[in-house]
Amino acid sequence: MPDATGLELLAKELQESEGMGAEAILGTLYFRGHATLEAQPQRIRAVLGRLRERGYRSLMSVHGVDYYPHEPRLGVHYELLDMDKVDRVTVVVRVSTDAPDLDSVTPDGEDGKGWPTADHQEREIYDMFGVAFHGHPDMRRILMPEDYEGHPQRRDFPVGGEPVIFTYNEHESSGVTR
Amino acid sequence: MTVADQQLSEYRRREQSITLSQVEQSGEDTHEELLTLNFGPHHPATHGVLRLLVTLQGEVVRSIKPVIGYVHTGIEKTAEDKAYWKAIPVVERMDYLSYYFNSMAYVGAVETLLEVEVPKRAQYLRVIHLELNRIASHLIWLGTSALDLGAVSIFLYCLRERELILDLFEMSSGARMHTRYFQVGGVMEDIPVGFVEKTREFTKVMPARADQYGAILNANQIVLQRLRGTCPLDAETLLSLGVTGPLLRAAGNPWDLRKAAPYSSYDDFDFKIPVGTVGDNYDRFAVRVAEIYESVKIIDQALDGLPEGPHITTDRKIALPPRHELATSMEALIHHFKLVTEGFRVPPGEIYYPIESPRGELACFVRSDGSSKPARVHMRDPSFVNLQALSHMAEGSYIADMIATLAMLDPILGGIDR
Amino acid sequence: MEIKREPVPRGARPTGQGQGEVEIDSSGLRVNTHDSKELLRGAELLGPTAPASMDGEELERYVHERVLTTTLEKAVSWGRSNSFFPLAFGLACCAMEQFQTAGPRMDIARFGFEAFRASPRQADLIILAGRVSIKMAPIIRRLYDQMLEPKWAISMGACCSSMGVFNNYALVPADKFMPIDVHVPGCPPRPESLMHGILKLRKMVQDDPDAGWRERYGAQGTEEILPGA
């Protein structure tokens, strides 16, 4: 794990590298020995490409998080792994619900190679959180039925399910009328 | 060359010119159109409810598009609605073959958030149960894969061994599957008296049984022809697809989290990581079978070095106090009441805790917002990521090879659909 | 309110659904009343159990009709019940215990059930082993329709019978879209309890079903209250 100072150095280096600028890295967090960089949504491909050159060549996981009370609400986490130095870093991107779109990292865009592993995982984030990824080869729902409305894993989506019937309130519920 | 030879060769030359491939070429564009077929959710060879949209040209598979979600149970949403220690049974049911690994990843993440120190004995007990579960998972994989290749008897042998392992789980935790044996901070109960002897019996018998499978499968020409040299994929493409676990090790890259980033005192044991060379189906098969032997070795060493001491953390804020203390001490009663009603609160933060499951890197991302319910639980499931490699492996091969590749990929649909 | 004690028609047990006949139109799953009538009629193939309140001429006709065909029907149902061909249909974790039931230790081959068929045409018993998601429900409904009569259904595990651990947006209890004959509790049920469920189905097919727990324990006052009853 890059320790706290290593993380700061990494962030500074990313900011200075050409084509980035100071606002590319919005914040760094070092928590329980795990390094997290918060990147700017428009520059996620560039940041991941730069980290790939730094040695983090494997993208292990892409997953979405709904930070409900805090704005911007939807977060996308990219877990990067450097197999040679056994080193992990997380890149977080925050997107608001009214404009939930990001650049997909799957295809080999003009700015170098993409990450094919993010294909299904981005589709799952779109399915569960509603974050649309531009440039994704097959942007469709992956887990829910194609014509399902709503994004289930958002905090404001009801958990759903049946009200459990106990004997005392059997009268209200009509049971299955066949 | 005699005159007869001359004419013969002239005849033979004319006759050789009409090669079958020519005949076939003309067949290519006249009526050989592609057939798209549902290798659907209900199919004996898809190891669960996986649907593959397969485009076929005769027997050759031209394109595969996996369609998943047929056993999506919204587990991550349900886990957000439960207290931390109540989420363990829900999380365990994701990858239903390696349930100890799911709870280990989740419990490891919560312990890192809480900065709880798990006692040595609990770590060793966890390793024993993890490796037993790895053998049980590989046995089901071996059984169903041999079933796909036609060796039905192996299926029954593997189930016979799996019963032995399930007996051990039942002995230590009371249940055969989804045992909820791992608690945040250690293990739920200490192992009963006869557990160590019974596990030793199992570890003595298991290598002999694994040799029996080898005797049946390794020299079997049908299995070798079906597996050797079919659907290889090099390590570089696998890495770009994010594939980990036996599939990656079969291609020559010895990445195993138990060695690379040891957790729960895996560094106390010495075991080897089986690595393949070519990365075709036979290597994937051989790597998993060799892992069974390695797991048996780990269990033996863990049993030898099983330390004494508490089986769960002594921090009362996280672990339930023992029952007999409730009658006497007031603090134990207060802690018990607090834990049973609301559960413990976890300081706010996010953690990504990866471990090595039988199918690859299984990591649990837990975000806590300070309350007693996790704000987000995400399981990075290895089968979900490895499934993407299926189309790279099996396109251009025959249907039979695709089935063998799917069997060697060992996808578990509970983990894929979560 | 006097509760009239009359047997609940098979397949119509109220399974505690809040909003009655659910139409999950998002996935094209529709169980309309016309279809369920057909299922009810299908239930008569097993032979109605003798209603308690029959007398006089109606009882006479009932006995006469049964005695005439009883030997053939009993022989046929004996044959059917002793050789179920279950559809190899594992959904999730219960499928692992279903393997173990077919495995060497529990070995349902002793009762003639181990011939797991892959296609619904050759199977006469579908064991729903696992959780049924809303995307899978229409497919199971189609499989059940494609099975040939006489057919039975066992819903193995809590997730299939009552959404079990996951009472959320993604699951459908099997009762909502197909008639289930035996619910096997457990999560996952042990191989013994699945076998107990199959043997109970066997006795039901042979037309002398075990007494339900209400009859066995004389549980008064817990009868299912149907609306308007």
Add this chain to the structure above:
Amino acid sequence: MLRSYLPAIVFLALGGAVGGIFTVLNTMVGPRRRTEHKQDPYECGLPSEVKRGMRFGISFYLIAMLFILFDIEVVFLYPIAVQLKAYGGFALAETVTFIVLLTVAFVYVWRRGALEWR
């Protein structure tokens, strides 16, 4: 004359009877219920577009012909193998020439690459 054929006739009659009973019993006792889903083809639980007049590739036809050719060869060998002692050397020579002829066909087919699937 008829006596020596009696076992064969009884055997045929018995086979026909058992087969007939099963099919008739099935139609007579088994319930019949037409539902609309039961007619369409089974494709792993999904509605399938495979129509009746689906055309297969040439390779399937080729493999089928080769199978019939060599399978019938085995069928002829059974009666000879059973009665080899009765006919002595003549049957042996007969079988050998029969097998050699078919091996020539097999080598021809093999060399022309009809066995590899394309």
